[in-house]
Structures are given as structure tokens and as C-alpha cells.
Amino acid sequence: MNRNDRNTTLYKENNTVTVPEDDDQLLLLEDDELILLEDDEVVDIEDVDGQSVEREPWQIAIVDDEPAVHQATELALKNFVFDSKPLLLFHAYSGAEAQELVAEHPDIAFILLDVVMESNDAGLRVVRYIREELNNKRVQIILRTGQPGEAPEESVIRKYEINDYKLKVELTRQRLITAAIAALRAYRNTIAVEQKTAELTQTLQTLQHTQLQLVQSEKMSALGNLVAGVAHEINNPLGCISGNLAYVTDSIQNLLNFIQLYQADPNSASLLTKEIEAIELEFIREDLPKSLNSISLAFERILNISNSLRVFSRQDKDNKTLFNIHEGIDSTLLILKHRTKANDRRPAIVIIKDYGLIADIQCFPGQINQVFMNLLANSIDALDEGSQGKGYAEIEASQNIIAIRTAMVEDRIIIQIKDNGCGMKPQTRDRIFEQGFTTKEVGKGTGLGLAIARQIVTEKHGGTIVCDSTLGQGTTFTISLPIAP
Numbered sequence: 356m357n358r359n360d361r362n363t364t365l366y367k368e369n370n371t372v373t374v375p376e377d378d379d380q381l382l383l384l385e386d387d388e389l390i391l392l393e394d395d396e397v398v399d400i401e402d403v404d405g406q407s408v409e410r411e412p413w414q415i416a417i418v419d420d421e422p423a424v425h426q427a428t429e430l431a432l433k434n435f436v437f438d439s440k441p442l443l444l445f446h447a448y449s450g451a452e453a454q455e456l457v458a459e460h461p462d463i464a465f466i467l468l469d470v471v472m473e474s475n476d477a478g479l480r481v482v483r484y485i486r487e488e489l490n491n492k493r494v495q496i497i498l499r500t501g502q503p504g505e506a507p508e509e510s511v512i513r514k515y516e517i518n519d520y521k522l523k524v525e526l527t528r529q530r531l532i533t534a535a536i537a538a539l540r541a542y543r544n545t546i547a548v549e550q551k552t553a554e555l556t557q558t559l560q561t562l563q564h565t566q567l568q569l570v571q572s573e574k575m576s577a578l579g580n581l582v583a584g585v586a587h588e589i590n591n592p593l594g595c596i597s598g599n600l601a602y603v604t605d606s607i608q609n610l611l612n613f614i615q616l617y618q619a620d621p622n623s624a625s626l627l628t629k630e631i632e633a634i635e636l637e638f639i640r641e642d643l644p645k646s647l648n649s650i651s652l653a654f655e656r657i658l659n660i661s662n663s664l665r666v667f668s669r670q671d672k673d674n675k676t677l678f679n680i681h682e683g684i685d686s687t688l689l690i691l692k693h694r695t696k697a698n699d700r701r702p703a704i705v706i707i708k709d710y711g712l713i714a715d716i717q718c719f720p721g722q723i724n725q726v727f728m729n730l731l732a733n734s735i736d737a738l739d740e741g742s743q744g745k746g747y748a749e750i751e752a753s754q755n756i757i758a759i760r761t762a763m764v765e766d767r768i769i770i771q772i773k774d775n776g777c778g779m780k781p782q783t784r785d786r787i788f789e790q791g792f793t794t795k796e797v798g799k800g801t802g803l804g805l806a807i808a809r810q811i812v813t814e815k816h817g818g819t820i821v822c823d824s825t826l827g828q829g830t831t832f833t834i835s836l837p838i839a840p
């Protein structure tokens with residue numbers, strides 16, 4: 356029969372464990388030694404009548420090559436209960452048996468482990484096996500040796516996380532129980548920490564996932580602006596080109612017909628004069644250059660938006676590059692034009708630019724444009740919100756304004772974006788840079804715009820961003836960026 360199977364379950368009996376009536380939980384041992392129990396370690400006298408069998412016992416391993424030590428330990432731990440749970444003792448009589456035992460029972464709480472068994476370091480081998488091979492860091496290991504000289508080196512105790520070391524002669528009943536309580540407490544705490552860690556890891560994963568989704572939706576909203584802006588900006592010039600192209604094609608066809616007529620009979624003046632009237636040559640002469648000019652302007656606008664797109668969505672390289680802040684703001688404004696133009700609720704937002712003479716700065720242009728996009732989109736939202744409930748004429752009189760100022764102050768560039776939109780309450784203003792903070796309805800706001808803006812400005816560029824706002828009056832964001840990092 357495998358000796359490992361020889362385990363014993365011990366239950367406490369009234370005569371050995373008592374609980375005093377006052378609040379402090381004292382475990383009274385036979386020889387009057389007292390151990391203070393923590394609040395949640397209450398020893399409940401009432402559940403001794405066999406019902407406690409159903410509670411999972413603490414699994415303990417006794418490893419020693421002397422059967423007498425097993426008997427003595429078993430006797431000493433008889434009736435021991437901790438946290439209302441009894442002990443389940445496993446026995447192993449050699450290092451090899453001990454390894455097998457712990458591999459089979461990963462939930463063993465602590466091991467009383469002899470050092471010298473089939474070899475001088477059999478116990479230490481067991482420890483190494485448990486910690487390194489099984490990677491079991493929970494089980495508490497209490498080494499026991501017969502002789503002080505058999506004590507392991509301090510370095511071994513540290514390396515293998517040996518929890519306690521005792522001489523066998525030291526292990527009187529009360530010492531053993533004190534050691535058992537300490538080991539079980541440590542084991543219980545380890546399990547609790549493991550559970551908490553697992554819970555926190557799970558929470559962290561959920562958070563990261565949510566964050567990813569939020570960032571994704573913020574990106575989608577930026578992309579939405581971009582696509583809508585480009586479509587809007589390109590539609591007008593395209594319409595202009597196609598309209599003019601039809602007229603130009605027509606006119607040129609007429610002119611070619613006229614030339615053909617002339618080549619057929621250069622002397623037929625009356626026929627040619629009639630044709631000149633028919634094709635309205637005077638009109639063509641005046642209008643064709645205008646049409647061509649319109650087409651050329653339309654091309655320029657398309658070129659312009661294509662250029663802005665390129666500036667706006669500059670892919671940032673690993674290193675910062677020189678960038679003209681004004682180009683960044685202008686390209687962002689162009690992309691947001693579909694949102695600043697007039698609509699049926701309000702006239703066009705007035706953009707006032709007050710650009711100072713500033714140097715190009717070393718930065719990640721794509722990220723800086725993202726900051727402008729986030730701030731300007733918020734200003735437009737704030738102006739739209741402020742316009743709610745007001746009549747068209749009323750808004751027209753007071754005007755919705757976004758004013759952008761830039762200046763160079765010593766080695767920094769200051770960018771101020773100011774709107775006369777709805778403004779904020781102080782309680783809102785205090786939280787706007789928090790990740791996920793939004794006052795906008797679901798689907799409209801992500802609460803990430805300013806968190807991202809602040810991260811880009813402060814962490815990525817060593818700058819500052821501050822907000823000044825008055826409810827009902829408007830908001831000013833002031834960004835300061837170092838010219839050179």
C-alpha cells in the first residue's frame with residue numbers, strides 16, 4: 356500500500372480548544388499558552404459535531420523518515436482547527452515520496468519537512484523540486500532537522516523561499532501549533548493575494564479593452580471628420596469643373612465647326628457671318644477664358660485640399676521633425692470646413708486668425724494636428740450647443756467665433772484657441788482632461804479628445820495645455836510648446 360494514502364483527518368474536541376466569551380479570540384492550549392487569533396479566525400465551538408467534515412480541510416504534509424516523528428506530530432496537531440477548518444494530514448517517509456505527494460496534491464498548505472532522509476540533502480531536493488519544477492510558490496515549507504549542524508545555509512533558505520526552520524527538539528506541541536497557525540495564515544494570505552491578482556488582471560484586461568474601443572471610436576470620429584471634410588471640399592470644385600467643362604467642350608466644338616466652314620469656302624462672307632451669329636462668337640470670346648480660369652481655380656482648390664490632407668495626416672517618423680504650426684492649423688480648419696460652414700440652424704462660424712511671426716518647431720506633426728483637430732472640433736460642438744434655442748438672426752448678430760492666435764515667446768510657441776460657445780461649469784472644467792470624461796450624449800462624445808491632446812502636448816512634446824472657461828461665455832485653450840525639444 357502506498358504510504359501517501361495514509362492520511363488522517365483530525366477534528367477539534369471541546370476539551371482542547373476553547374473560546375473565551377469576550378471579544379478577543381484566544382486559543383487556549385493545554386499548557387495555558389495563549390495565541391491571539393485574528394477576527395476572521397474565529398474558532399467556532401458549535402460546529403465540532405462532525406458537520407465540519409464537509410468543510411474543506413487544510414492539507415498538511417509531514418515528511419520524515421522516522422515514523423516516530425510522524426506519530427508525535429500527528430498527536431501534537433490532533434484536534435487542531437484553524438478558521439473553522441480541520442487538518443488533513445499526508446505522510447511521506449522519503450524525499451522521493453514527498454515529491455510524488457506534493458505533485459499529486461497542489462493544494463497542500465504547508466509541509467513539515469525533514470532535511471536528512473535517504474540522503475543528507477533529500478529535504479532540500481524536495482524544496483528545489485517544489486519551487487523550481489512544480490513552480491509551487493504557495494505551499495509553506497517548514498524545515499525540521501535533528502541536529503543544529505544540519506541547518507541549511509541562509510542563501511538556500513532565501514533562494515527556495517523556505518518559510519521557517521526548526522530543530523526537531525524545538526517542536527513541542529505549542530511551538531508546533533504556533534508554527535502551524537503562522538504557516539496557515541501565510542498560505543491563506545498567499546491564496547487571497549493570488550485571487551485578488553487574478554481579479555485585478557481581469558479588470559485591467561477589461562479596462563484595456565474598453566480603452567481600445569474608446570480610442571478606436573475617437574479615431575473613427577476623426578476619420579469621419581476627415582472623410583466628410585474632404586468630400587465637402589472636393590465636391591464644389593468638382594461640380595465647377597464638370598459644369599464648365601461641358602460649356603468649354605460645346606464652345607470648342609462650335610469654333611471647330613466654324614473653322615471647318617471657313618476652310619470649305621473662305622470667300623462666303625454671308626455664310627460665315629451667319630455662323631458667327633449662330634455660335635455667339637462674341638460671347639465665346641469673352642466667356643471661354645473665364646470658364647478656363649474657373650477650371651484652373653477649381654483645380655487649385657483640389658490641389659489645396661490634397662495638400663492639406665497630406666499635411667494633416669502626416670505619418671510621424673520616430674524622430675521629431677520641423678513643422679510649421681500655421682500649416683497644421685490651416686489644414687485642420689480646411690478639413691473641418693464642412694462643420695464650420697452655415698447650416699439651417701446657424702450661419703457659418705467666423706474664423707479669426709491672428710498668426711504671429713513664429714519659428715517652425717521640432718515635433719511630431721501628425722500628433723500636433725490631432726491636438727488642433729480635437730480642440731477645434733470641441734469648439735464647434737460648444738458653438739453648436741450654445742446656438743441651441745437661439746434664432747438664426749440672433750446668432751447672426753452676435754456671431755459664432757473661433758479665434759486662433761499664435762505667438763512666439765522666447766523659446767516657446769503659444770497657441771490660443773478661443774470660442775464664444777457654451778462654456779463650462781467649473782466642476783466640468785476641472786475634469787475635462789480625464790480619460791473618458793464627457794458631457795456629450797452617447798455616440799457623440801468619447802471623452803478622449805482632451806485626454807489625448809494633453810498627453811500629446813505634455814508627455815510627447817514637453818509642453819503645457821491649460822483651459823479657461825466661463826459658462827455661457829466661452830472657452831479658451833492655451834497651448835505652449837517648446838520650439839526645440
Ligand SMILES: Nc1ncnc2c1ncn2[C@@H]1O[C@H](COP(=O)(O)OP(=O)(O)O)[C@@H](O)[C@H]1O
Pocket residue numbers: 729733734737774776777778779783787792793794795799800801802803804805806829830
Ligand atoms: N471648447 C469647449 N467648450 C465647452 N466645453 C468643452 C470644450 N472643450 C471641451 N469641453 C468639455 O470637455 C469635455 C471633454 O472633451 P473631450 O475630451 O474632447 O471629449 P468629448 O468631446 O468626446 O466629450 C466635453 O464633453 C465638454 O464638456
Ligand SMILES: [Mg+2]
Pocket residue numbers: 729732733802803804805
Ligand atoms: Mg472632443
